[in-house]
Amino acid sequence: MGKGKRKGKGKGKLRATFRKKHESKQRVRDVTRSFREHDPDIDEAPGSERVSGKGSLSRKKTVVGTWVEGEEGSFEVVPEVDSTRCIPGRVLAVRGLISEVVTDDNTVYECATRRLLKTLATDDRHVVVAGDRVMFRPVNEREGVIERVEPRRGVLGRMVRGRRHVIVANVDRIAIVASVAQPALKPNLIDRLLVAAEASNIEPLICFNKIDLIEPAELQTLAGVYGQLGYRVFFLSATTGFGIQRLVAEVAHRQTVFVGQSGVGKSSLLNAIDPSLRLRVAHVSRSTEKGRHTTTTATLIPFARGGYLVDTPGIRQMQLWDVIPEELATLFREFRPYVNHCRFPDCTHTHELDCGVKAAVAAGKVDLRRYDSYCHLFSGD
Ligand SMILES: Nc1nc2c(ncn2[C@@H]2O[C@H](COP(=O)(O)OP(=O)(O)OP(=O)(O)O)[C@@H](O)[C@H]2O)c(=O)[nH]1
Ligand SMILES: [Mg+2]
Numbered sequence: 001m002g003k004g005k006r007k008g009k010g011k012g013k014l015r016a017t018f019r020k021k022h023e024s025k026q027r028v029r030d031v032t033r034s035f036r037e038h039d040p041d042i043d044e045a046p047g048s049e050r051v052s053g054k055g056s057l058s059r060k061k062t063v064v065g066t067w068v069e070g071e072e073g074s075f076e077v078v079p080e081v082d083s084t085r086c087i088p089g090r091v092l093a094v095r096g097l098i099s100e101v102v103t104d105d106n107t108v109y110e111c112a113t114r115r116l117l118k119t120l121a122t123d124d125r126h127v128v129v130a131g132d133r134v135m136f137r138p139v140n141e142r143e144g145v146i147e148r149v150e151p152r153r154g155v156l157g158r159m160v161r162g163r164r165h166v167i168v169a170n171v172d173r174i175a176i177v178a179s180v181a182q183p184a185l186k187p188n189l190i191d192r193l194l195v196a197a198e199a200s201n202i203e204p205l206i207c208f209n210k211i212d213l214i215e216p217a218e219l220q221t222l223a224g225v226y227g228q229l230g231y232r233v234f235f236l237s238a239t240t241g242f243g244i245q246r247l248v249a250e251v252a253h254r255q256t257v258f259v260g261q262s263g264v265g266k267s268s269l270l271n272a273i274d275p276s277l278r279l280r281v282a283h284v285s286r287s288t289e290k291g292r293h294t295t296t297t298a299t300l301i302p303f304a305r306g307g308y309l310v311d312t313p314g315i316r317q318m319q320l321w322d323v324i325p326e327e328l329a330t331l332f333r334e335f336r337p338y339v340n341h342c343r344f345p346d347c348t349h350t351h352e353l354d355c356g357v358k359a360a361v362a363a364g365k366v367d368l369r370r371y372d373s374y375c376h377l378f379s380g381d
């Protein structure tokens, strides 16, 4: 949404530049066309917008909205909507220009997005994301138009070719799924995802899946390190059902997103948690030991025991966003007691002399492998 520096809540106005309608790229799929039959101007809802200028390529409008606190204390404008015509809902999945929105009474609508929202958005591609809470205007029993996206909390995202990519919004748990074999365990990827969880203030659950493929004792050291840091660790097998009950108790009544490499068994775990889901799973190809991205878009799945489970496509690597190098050390929670012991206030804990973190590693107080992970992330690997 339109971001601003305004300090304080209340009414506000935002000037926005609008593309002229003939430039709109918004002509896909029948559902959009059917909206146009009902309402040929779906992108420009009347009422709170006034056309206040004319240009050959664009024009400006004054949008009346409310300034609200958004992510990390920034303020954004949430447009006013006609509440007599709109109902609240939650976005289950976004497929192209169409979002699947579920209402409180469990009716699912296929929704287009009002063009105003696209204009206010700082990044075109993520006007609406899975997990968003929205206000939408139904046009019939199964289609509607999203008029407003509420400010997000608990956003999981990553960088894709230098751009911010929101995977899912409004979650309160990140289940970091790793497989102990096939594909091989990658502890550095766990650390990377832990940093993402710490940065977005979402509680992580570390899930070691496919425990049936190894001797659990082989995992004690690694799991012990995470356990000592206060992270909750789960040994799981989607195949045998091992550990699943404990995970079920953890995700009930919560919004939990399952992330991890392709083929680690995210969809399989969701099927084990709720066998009625029957999500598609795929065989990991033997030659590459890589999955083939069976799941293609983040999807919220209402959980019978309350809350939502979010299945996501596998990630190959996770480029962090919004983490500046100086911040990284504080996202490794065990470094925090030592960063004040460095001789240089701007110590990066990599090459400097008299570094509190390196001293802690040498003294065995910080795990060496975790420190290596930090160095990899710091160098931008
Ligand atoms: N042995 C064993 N195999 C498992 C287990 N969990 C999943 N698998 C297998 O691992 C493969 C991949 O599982 P998926 O659930 O599709 O993996 P995913 O993480 O959802 O993969 P993407 O959707 O591509 O990201 C399938 O062949 C599953 O049968 C497990 O606990 N033990
Ligand atoms: Mg999957």
Ligand SMILES: [Zn+2]
Pocket: 339, 342, 347, 348, 349, 350, 352, 354, 355, 356, 357, 358
């Ligand atoms: Zn240092």
